[in-house]
Amino acid sequence: MPRHFDPQLVNDRFGDAGLYVDLVFQRRAVLFDLGDHANVSPRKLLRVGEIFVTHRHMDHFAGFDSLLRLLIGRDKVLRIFGPPGMIEAVEHKLKAYTWNLVEGYDGNLILRVTDVDETGHMSAAEFQGRSRFVRADCECPQYDEGVVIRESDFLVRAAMLDHGMPVLGFALEERMELNILRNKVESLGLAVGPWLRGVKEAVLGEAAEDAPITVAWLDDGGGRPVTLPLGLLRRDLLKAGPGRKIAYVVDCAFTPENEEKIVTLARGADILFIEATFLDADCAIAAARRHLTARQAGWLGRKAGAKRLVTLHHSPRYKGQGDLLIEEAQRAFLSG
Ligand SMILES: [Zn+2]
Numbered sequence: 308m309p310r311h312f313d314p315q316l317v318n319d320r321f322g323d324a325g326l327y328v329d330l331v332f333q334r335r336a337v338l339f340d341l342g343d344h345a346n347v348s349p350r351k352l353l354r355v356g357e358i359f360v361t362h363r364h365m366d367h368f369a370g371f372d373s374l375l376r377l378l379i380g381r382d383k384v385l386r387i388f389g390p391p392g393m394i395e396a397v398e399h400k401l402k403a404y405t406w407n408l409v410e411g412y413d414g415n416l417i418l419r420v421t422d423v424d425e426t427g428h429m430s431a432a433e434f435q436g437r438s439r440f441v442r443a444d445c446e447c448p449q450y451d452e453g454v455v456i457r458e459s460d461f462l463v464r465a466a467m468l469d470h471g472m473p474v475l476g477f478a479l480e481e482r483m484e485l486n487i488l489r490n491k492v493e494s495l496g497l498a499v500g501p502w503l504r505g506v507k508e509a510v511l512g513e514a515a516e517d518a519p520i521t522v523a524w525l526d527d528g529g530g531r532p533v534t535l536p537l538g539l540l541r542r543d544l545l546k547a548g549p550g551r552k553i554a555y556v557v558d559c560a561f562t563p564e565n566e567e568k569i570v571t572l573a574r575g576a577d578i579l580f581i582e583a584t585f586l587d588a589d590c591a592i593a594a595a596r597r598h599l600t601a602r603q604a605g606w607l608g609r610k611a612g613a614k615r616l617v618t619l620h621h622s623p624r625y626k627g628q629g630d631l632l633i634e635e636a637q638r639a640f641l642s643g
Contacts, residue, residue: 311481314553314578316619317344320629323366324557324620326580327351328479330461337463339477339555339580341370341387349377357456359463360389361557362474363396371400379436382414386421388455388465390473394420394432398442406439419445423475425467427453453572459511461550466568468559471597476559478572481550485510491544496531498523506540516541554613557582557620560597561590566607573611581608583618583636586625598622601632605639616640 311332317325323342329351330336336354338344340361344352352374361367378385387397397420416436421429431447434440450457453464464478485507492499500523509518516538524531554573559565559582573579583601585593593600599607601618608616618636621629 311484312479312551312553314580316580316617317342317347320619320621320632321623321626322346323370324361324582325367325370326553326555326619327355328553329354333460337479340367340557341374342366342368344370344374352377353381353383355385357386357388357463359455359465359475359477359555360387360393361476361555362390362470362472363392364558367558368396371397375400378416379409380412380414381416384417384419386419386456388421388423388463388475390467390475391422391424393422394430394442397434398432401434401440406436409436409439412436421447421455423455423465423467425473427451427455427465429455459508464572466572468556468565468568469562469597470558470560474558476554476556476569476572478552478554478576480552482511484548484550486546486548488544488546493525495543496525497544498525503544506537506544509537510541510545510547552576554579554581554611556580556607558597559599561594561599561603566610569607570611573608573613576611576613578615578617579608579611579613580617580619582620583632584620584622586631586635601635602639605636605641608636608640613640 313329313331315327317327324340325342326339327347328337335356337357338355339359341358418434421431423429429447432442432444453466454462455465456463461481465475468474468476487503489499502523506520514537518537519534520537520540522535554576556569581604582599583604584598585600587600587602590600604618618633621632625632
């Protein structure tokens with residue numbers, strides 16, 4: 308399991324699809340899909356800063372109201388990303404309630420909603436409690452290669468899949484894993500401490516090589532410099548490795564176009580969370596409903612070179628036989 312991402316399915320595999328990912332060390336979490344989230348404690352939901360909604364079938368979005376109820380009156384910015392129509396959907400949800408008292412609340416809840424289209428172009432709007440949640444369109448940064456958010460240490464990529472309608476698949480990627488070489492720190496006479504976090508942040512923020520970093524010496528410093536250049540610290544104290552990656556794919560048909568997009572999105576993922584809605588014996592039903600079978604899910608994970616496969620979104624017709632779906636997917640994942 309990726310050390311810096313702690314992913315947990317929101318429900319059992321027959322329940323509404325959803326994935327809660329705690330971004331360990333950041334006091335922050337992201338959520339993929341917003342269906343029934345009664346199993347997630349309010350404390351954990353309050354950590355969520357971003358929600359990535361694959362599409363607006365009810366089992367993926369009906370949790371909006373209960374989350375809004377939890378957050379209302381709090382000082383918080385919540386970002387919601389979804390396929391085209393997301394902004395309008397949130398606007399309609401908010402219009403369903405009367406907000407004459409919301410301006411008087413202590414906290415100003417801000418919902419920043421982004422539509423992502425099939426070319427990766429994004430448009431955004433904001434809804435503030437202080438303004439009674441009246442829509443205000445806003446500027447939105449645009450990135451290449453399907454990236455929808457780019458933070459200093461992680462990014463989220465999206466791909467538009469076909470489920471008879473547009474559905475987004477997502478990948479959460481640590482941009483780079485940086486490890487501090489503690490023995491090197493001490494051999495230079497420096498103290499291990501919180502200042503090293505600043506070195507990592509400066510590297511991830513792509514600061515200049517000569518950017519001065521305030522250091523902590525083991526003794527009182529003895530006249531040594533208060534700062535050292537970032538380039539020197541990076542070279543001597545840090546070891547960089549590829550970042551961790553999680554992919555989340557639900558509700559899509561087994562088509563050549565989807566296959567190519569899923570394999571690209573999930574390539575090399577540490578964990579691929581993917582729907583396994585039907586058994587392969589029922590592949591005709593899966594095709595008609597534009598869902599994946601367990602075997603197809605496993606095969607896609609294998610083709611993407613994912614290290615681990617976790618299936619979800621099982622059809623209720625297999626209740627009591629969930630093991631069959633898991634086994635079928637794992638068999639295809641491990642042996643093709
Ligand atoms: Zn679904």
